[in-house]
Amino acid sequence: MDIREIAKRAKVSTATVSRAINRVPTVDPQLAKRVWKVVDELGYYPNTQARALVSGKSRIFGLVVSEITNPFFPEIVHTFEELAVQGGYEILLVSTVHDSKRMRTSVRRMIEQRVDGVAVLTFGMEELLVDDLHLRKVPLVFVDVGRDVPHVSNIRIDYQHGIRQAVQHVAALRHTRIAFVSGPLRLPSALARKRAFEDSMAEIGLNVDSELLVEQDHTMEGGMRALRQLIALPICPTAVLCSNDMTAIGVMREAYDQGISVPQELSVVGFDNIRLAEFMIPPLTTVDMSQTELARIAFKALVSDISRETPAEHGTEYQLNTNLVLRRSTALAQSGPPRHKSTKP
Amino acid sequence: MDIREIAKRAKVSTATVSRAINRVPTVDPQLAKRVWKVVDELGYYPNTQARALVSGKSRIFGLVVSEITNPFFPEIVHTFEELAVQGGYEILLVSTVHDSKRMRTSVRRMIEQRVDGVAVLTFGMEELLVDDLHLRKVPLVFVDVGRDVPHVSNIRIDYQHGIRQAVQHVAALRHTRIAFVSGPLRLPSALARKRAFEDSMAEIGLNVDSELLVEQDHTMEGGMRALRQLIALPICPTAVLCSNDMTAIGVMREAYDQGISVPQELSVVGFDNIRLAEFMIPPLTTVDMSQTELARIAFKALVSDISRETPAEHGTEYQLNTNLVLRRSTALAQSGPPRHKSTKP
DNA sequence: TAACCGTGAGCAAACGATTTCCCATTTTGG
DNA sequence: CCAAAATGGGAAATCGTTTGCTCACGGTTA
Structure with missing residues (x-):
């Protein structure tokens, strides 16, 4: 009909x-x-297709996230979708972008679908896409894309702010051997978090032993591996900061398996502040990076890019802050000498 | 160009x-x-629009889930998407379907987009949609839709199987006062789970006190509320089964707050077996309802409906089983009289 | 009364592909 | 060597809308 x-x-x-x-x-x-x-x-x-064909607008936004399976992202999807329906948009979702090739084809397909804009909220794969995409004049918004790309909006995240708070919090609790479990360092965002940690430590005159810097993969299993590695050290850390909450959950889980009590024997700090963090046992102290805010910014960026008929020469820059939120996974470092593998009874 | x-x-x-x-x-x-x-x-x-216009196929599937924020669903999305890209399909996602009105418009919009099929994996809102949708001859697959709707495939879930195992497991551990925290009973799937619990209890001759049946909302907060309610009872339960894992997580969290140790003082069983369950402290014993399998079935159903040019008179029925998986949140009931509010030291 | 306008509806041309004919070659067989 | 069949490419119709342009109609003004 x-x-x-x-x-x-x-x-x-x-x-x-x-x-x-x-x-x-x-x-x-x-x-x-x-x-x-x-x-x-x-x-x-x-028929929307026919409509789109003549109008040139599909009223569909593309949303690209790293890994829907990490609870950080559903929250983003949720907010983004909320805004989308309000604005009369549909959303085309791409997740599971392990490899850059897969990602490219996914986004290419979105463009073939003539989406009106794409938000790439993936923390790391951005660089590879930028070139492909900004040629087509589809509005784009990225997170933390390093270089300044014309016509592309960018959400810059201030990792330093929250991570410094975390470091100072833990230091104030008298911890000195503080470990950091990073994400894959090829990801710019993971690298930035680790840098922020190192800088914050340096700032307060604590040196970070290279053996306390362990690279993992932002998964719970990774967190478990990390802790296993850390407790094998001659001198264990008494606190461990993690590059994301999933890792922190893994760390706590391994601590449980090893009979190490959190926070009495080990303080743990996460990053992201996923909703689940509050429900962990113990509730996880973590650095908040608002997922709703992020989604909100991304959506607004897209919409404003669209309404502006002449594309801005330089994409707009947005800013997102991070902040420590205290819960119960950190505590005063145990007095006396740090727990040492070989001196342990 | x-x-x-x-x-x-x-x-x-x-x-x-x-x-x-x-x-x-x-x-x-x-x-x-x-x-x-x-x-x-x-x-x-x-141009995909032009293509779709003439071919009548958009190569887009609609995927409707209840609440992307519940980790159960991202896993489904993940698998579904995996299959979609393999098959050269895009996916249009709708989540956050609290109210039926919102849901209807969402799905209507999908149809306007001329999706090639819609999977509605929402556990409860189905009934409302069926009529709207099956008129348009878009292939559809639902979960547990009660009545037999022509032209609509249906994935029927055997709640009874897994829940009976759970009940028997807990009973074998000598628990007799066993509580059940259900989801909102207006949702058919929540109701079915509760029924399965009651039947399984009856089967082994345990009576379920109505005060041990608490209705909640499938959230972590709901779980916390539920436990608070249960421990206020004259005689507390020693085990609580939950209608989903989120609820179980909430229960464990509240137990932690109340200083009740799991599993020594309280056994907890979840339902769904989300990935997180394994990483809880203690790791959560739960009933597995495979998310990947569910997604796989839904996807296949859609594809096979499409390839079959003459729509089947009666949609195909699929089956998904549930199974208990033992972890560490259940233990032998404490001997001696059950913990009683007023007799507690 | 004639010229003029403003209003609102219809005709037809896009939009960017696919696909059905149909025609011009070749190739094949007798 | 010629007719018939096979082959491959092009012209044009089509998919379902939107939209610029034209036109008819009725009312106002000189």
Whole structure:
């Protein structure tokens, strides 16, 4: 059933039907009513493809996230979708972008679908895409893309702020042997977090032993591996900061397996502040990086790029802060000499 | 840039370009090569809208889930998406379907987008949609839709199987006062789980006190509330089964706050077996309802519906089983009289 | 009364592909 | 060597909308 059918039954032209449906004010209310009646009776709804074809706008946004399986991202998807439906947009989702090739094809496919904009909230794969994408004049928003790419908006995240707070918090609790479990260092965001840690430590005159810097993969299993590695050290750390909450959960889980109590014997700090953090046992002290805020910014960026008909020469820069939130996974370092493998009873 | 541009530059007709791109075998390899050369040089890619308009297929699947924020669903999305990209499909995601109105419009919009099929994996809102949707002849797959709807595939879940195992497991550990925290009972799936619990209890001759049946909302907060309610009882339960893992996590968290140790003083069993369950402290014993399997079935159902040109009179029925997986959140009931509020020292 | 306007509806041309014919070559067989 | 069949490419119709342009109609103004 198409617009012609409606036109025929309402005894008007297809043009009038189109105008009536789109609520163009110049159409006579009488006629409009007649059209709507037929539309309702037949349950007609316009073909979006045809619409998009002529208008050039699909009212679809692409949303690319790293790994929907990490609870950090669903929260983003949630907010983004909320805004999308409010704005009358659909969202085309791509997740699971392990490798850059897969990612490229995914995004390429989005562009083939003529999405009106793409938000790439992936923390790391951005660089590879930028070139591909900004040629097509689709509005784009990235997170923490290093270089300054024309026509692309960028959400810059201030990792330093929250991580410094975390370090100082832990230091204030008298910890001196503080470990950091990073994500894969090829990811810019993981690297930035580790740097922020090192800088913050340096700032307060604590040196970070290289053996206390362990690289993992931002998963719970990674966190478990990390702790196993750390407790094998001659002198164990008494606190461990993690590059994300999943890692921290893994660390706590391994601590449980090893009979190390958190926070009495080991303080743990996460990063991200996923909703789950609050429900861990013990509730996880972590650095908040607001997922709703991030999604909100990304969405707004896209919308404002679209409304601006002449694309801005330099994409807008947005800013997102991070902040420590205290819960119960950190405590005063145990007095006396740090727990030492070989001196342990 | 469109197909005409390519045709002009390759000095062939648009028809030939189309054929070359779609790898129609009858086109002369020479010409095809010439076309592809131009295509690559110009970075041309066909307009999906136009394609869809003429072919009537969009190569997009709609995926509707209850609440992306519940870790159960991302896992489904993940698998579904995996299969989708393999099959050359995009996915249009709708989550956050609290109210049926919102859901209807969402799905309506999907249909307007001319998706090739919709998987509604939402555990409860199905009924409302069925009528709207199955008129349009879009392939559909639901979970546990009660009545037998023509042209609609249905994944039926055997809650009873896993829940009976859970009940028997807990009973074997000498628990007799066993509580059940259900989801919102207006959701068919929540109701079915509760029924399965009651039946399983009856089967082994344990009576379930109505005060041990608490209705909650499938969230972690709900779990916390539930436990608070249960420990206020004159005689506390020594084991609590939950309608989903999020609830169980909440229960364990509240137990932690109340200083009740799991599993020594309280056994907890979840339902769903989200990935996180294994990483809880203690690791959560739960009933597995494979998310990957569910997604896989849904996807296959859609694909097979599509390939079958004449829609089957009665949609296919699929089956998904549930199974207890033992971890460490359950233990022998403490001997002696059950912990009693007023007799507690 | 004639010229003029403003209003609102219809005609037809896009939008960018696919696909159905149909025609011009070759190839094949007698 | 010629007719018939096979082959491959092109012209044009089509998918379902939107929209610029034209035109008819009725009312206002000189």
